[in-house]
Amino acid sequence: MDTVNLTIDNKTVVVKKGTTILEAASGVGVHVPTLCHMKLDDLNIENKPGGCRICVVEVEGRRNLAPACCTDVYEGMEVSTHSVRAINARRTVM
């Protein structure tokens, strides 16, 4: 099984390749707000259009903020879920 090592809010995380930032954050107890993302496990439905941008997070080295619900993690990724920039962007989206 391929795994990916990354940090989310300075917490080291190891997840399967193909995991989104949102899923990885959830796995270590970091809450990222969502609006258009919907996952209904009972019905085996996951909707992640990436349209609302309420879930944006800051990724080191990336110019634009990343929508956590539809951005896959990669090796060495450094994510900040509650940076001032991300919070301000969410406020603007709202």
Ligand code: FES
């Ligand atoms: S929750 Fe809407 S873009 Fe991620």
